[in-house]
Amino acid sequence: MLNKIVLASASPRRKEILENFNIDFDIIPAKVEEVIHEGEEARQIAMALAFEKALKVMEHCEADDIVIAADTVVYKNEILGKPVSYEDAYRMLSLLNNDIHVVITGIAVAQKSTNIKIVDFESTKVKLKNLEPVRIKKYIESGEVWDKAGSYAIQGKGALLIDWIKGDYFNVVGLPISKLEDILRRHFGIELM
Numbered sequence: 001m002l003n004k005i006v007l008a009s010a011s012p013r014r015k016e017i018l019e020n021f022n023i024d025f026d027i028i029p030a031k032v033e034e035v036i037h038e039g040e041e042a043r044q045i046a047m048a049l050a051f052e053k054a055l056k057v058m059e060h061c062e063a064d065d066i067v068i069a070a071d072t073v074v075y076k077n078e079i080l081g082k083p084v085s086y087e088d089a090y091r092m093l094s095l096l097n098n099d100i101h102v103v104i105t106g107i108a109v110a111q112k113s114t115n116i117k118i119v120d121f122e123s124t125k126v127k128l129k130n131l132e133p134v135r136i137k138k139y140i141e142s143g144e145v146w147d148k149a150g151s152y153a154i155q156g157k158g159a160l161l162i163d164w165i166k167g168d169y170f171n172v173v174g175l176p177i178s179k180l181e182d183i184l185r186r187h188f189g190i191e192l193m
């Protein structure tokens with residue numbers, strides 16, 4: 001019998017990405033408080049939060065279920081999560097403006113019955129164009145910044161802010177699908193092709 005796959009995420013983007021591949025899955029959102037500790041590295045935070053989400057959801061699953069979770073952060077001198085206000089979004093986008101930053105997604109895959117617990121990360125470099133303050137304001141007013149790490153969505157109107165990217169595009173959107181397949185193939189014999 002095939003193991004059930006559970007995506008531990010409320011993010012519509014993660015669901016949409018995974019739906020494009022050869023895999024049936026259920027969704028159980030993970031409710032974890034995203035606390036960032038002083039001095040922690042971005043990749044450490046992204047991996048720890050992804051791992052926490054996977055473990056939380058695993059409690060509600062059958063022992064054979066394979067649970068997948070992810071967490072995305074944006075990093076430039078500091079770790080940027082989701083904006084909490086207009087000012088916060090403006091500050092983040094001004095920090096990222098006309099420069100290179102990295103988007104890091106932690107990915108965790110876990111199964112209770114085998115005690116397999118894998119945690120890894122993917123990193124993508126993104127360069128933003130030189131944006132006039134009025135363009136940044138207009139973008140925030142578009143309304144898509146709110147549930148996005150770093151206050152932009154590359155898959156939305158945020159595409160207009162981007163100069164170039166180096167690495168996996170899907171990693172920026174929130175799910176490093178190629179890295180995920182590496183993990184699923186290697187540890188569970190599951191192919192997404």
Ligand SMILES: Cc1cn([C@H]2C[C@H](O)[C@@H](COP(=O)(O)OP(=O)(O)OP(=O)(O)O)O2)c(=O)[nH]c1=O
Nearest residue numbers: 009010011071072148149152153154172173174
């Ligand atoms: C940089 C960037 C982030 N994002 C999103 C991906 C993530 O959904 C979000 C970062 O928040 P996360 O905390 O990683 O995820 P989430 O709260 O949306 O969902 P869950 O914890 O239930 O899995 O930012 C984009 O959609 N596009 C982008 O270009």
